[in-house]
Amino acid sequence: xxxxxxxxxxxxxxxxxxxxxxxAYENTAFDYFPWYQQFPGxxxxxxxxxxxxxxxxxxxxxxxxxxxxxxQFSLHIMDSQPGDSATYFCAASTGNxxxxxxxxxxxxxx
Amino acid sequence: xxxxSQDPRHKITKxxxxxxxxxxxxxxxxxxxxxxxxxxxxxxxxxxxQNEAQLEKSRLLSDRFSAERPKGSFSTLEIQRTEQxxxxxxxxxxxxxxxxxxxxxxxxxxxx
Numbered sequence: 001x002x003x004x005x006x007x008x009x010x011x012x013x014x015x016x017x018x019x020x021x022x023x024a025y026e027n028t029a030f031d032y033f034p035w036y037q038q039f040p041g042x043x044x045x046x047x048x049x050x051x052x053x054x055x056x057x058x059x060x061x062x063x064x065x066x067x068x069x070x071x072q073f074s075l076h077i078m079d080s081q082p083g084d085s086a087t088y089f090c091a092a093s094t095g096n097x098x099x100x101x102x103x104x105x106x107x108x109x110x
Numbered sequence: 111x112x113x114x115s116q117d118p119r120h121k122i123t124k125x126x127x128x129x130x131x132x133x134x135x136x137x138x139x140x141x142x143x144x145x146x147x148x149x150x151x152x153x154x155x156x157x158x159x160q161n162e163a164q165l166e167k168s169r170l171l172s173d174r175f176s177a178e179r180p181k182g183s184f185s186t187l188e189i190q191r192t193e194q195x196x197x198x199x200x201x202x203x204x205x206x207x208x209x210x211x212x213x214x215x216x217x218x219x220x221x222x
Contacts, residue, residue: 006152032209043114043201043213044153089152093209096166098143100152 003027004092006101013108019077021104023090026071030092035064035075038087080108114214116202122220123192130188131217135204142185143211144177145201146170153201159185192221
């Protein structure tokens with residue numbers, strides 16, 4: 001059973017555009033929601049994370065929007081750049097266990 | 111490099127053989143995690159250590175898998191009697207007081 005559902009599976013965006021990736025969860029015990037970026041052949045790297053008591057968090061071009069009542073959260077990448085082309089994973093945690101989405105392959109076209 | 115390191119980076123083995131992977135976390139991190147990642151999927155949690163204690167174990171971790179962290183520093187993951195379905199990337203991550211996990215580069219296992 002997939003604890004965290006992520007969409008879309010792949011995304012193509014023009015340079016300068018906004019990339020939006022969505023995730024949904026069911027377990028209300030989750031209290032930490034990170035997003036990771038992964039390049040081929042590398043381990044995932046933390047981009048940004050949020051807790052459920054906050055509805056939005058912004059770090060540079062990356063913003064997480066969190067909707068606790070809908071049990072959904074999303075990653076927005078503003079002014080997308082070709083260097084952002086990678087696979088993005090959302091995750092949810094209860095503290096000791098982390099559950100990852102299936103990933104979104106982002107391609108930013110110059 | 112003071113990040114998480116994993117060894118080996120690649121391993122090819124024949125079905126039925128045993129393999130062991132090593133993870134060296136960031137030195138001051140007391141939490142260590144093992145994950146398995148297959149192509150096109152997100153990392154799947156396998157097990158979690160706080161210092162030397164193994165506190166969580168996924169149902170995915172069959173009895174052929176065993177992990178240790180004997181002195182609360184490096185960790186090993188052993189797979190006995192490997193099967194073709196074990197072919198995957200095995201990722202290690204560590205964290206300190208906060209949940210931020212730092213991942214290693216992974217060990218890619220191919221079972222023939």
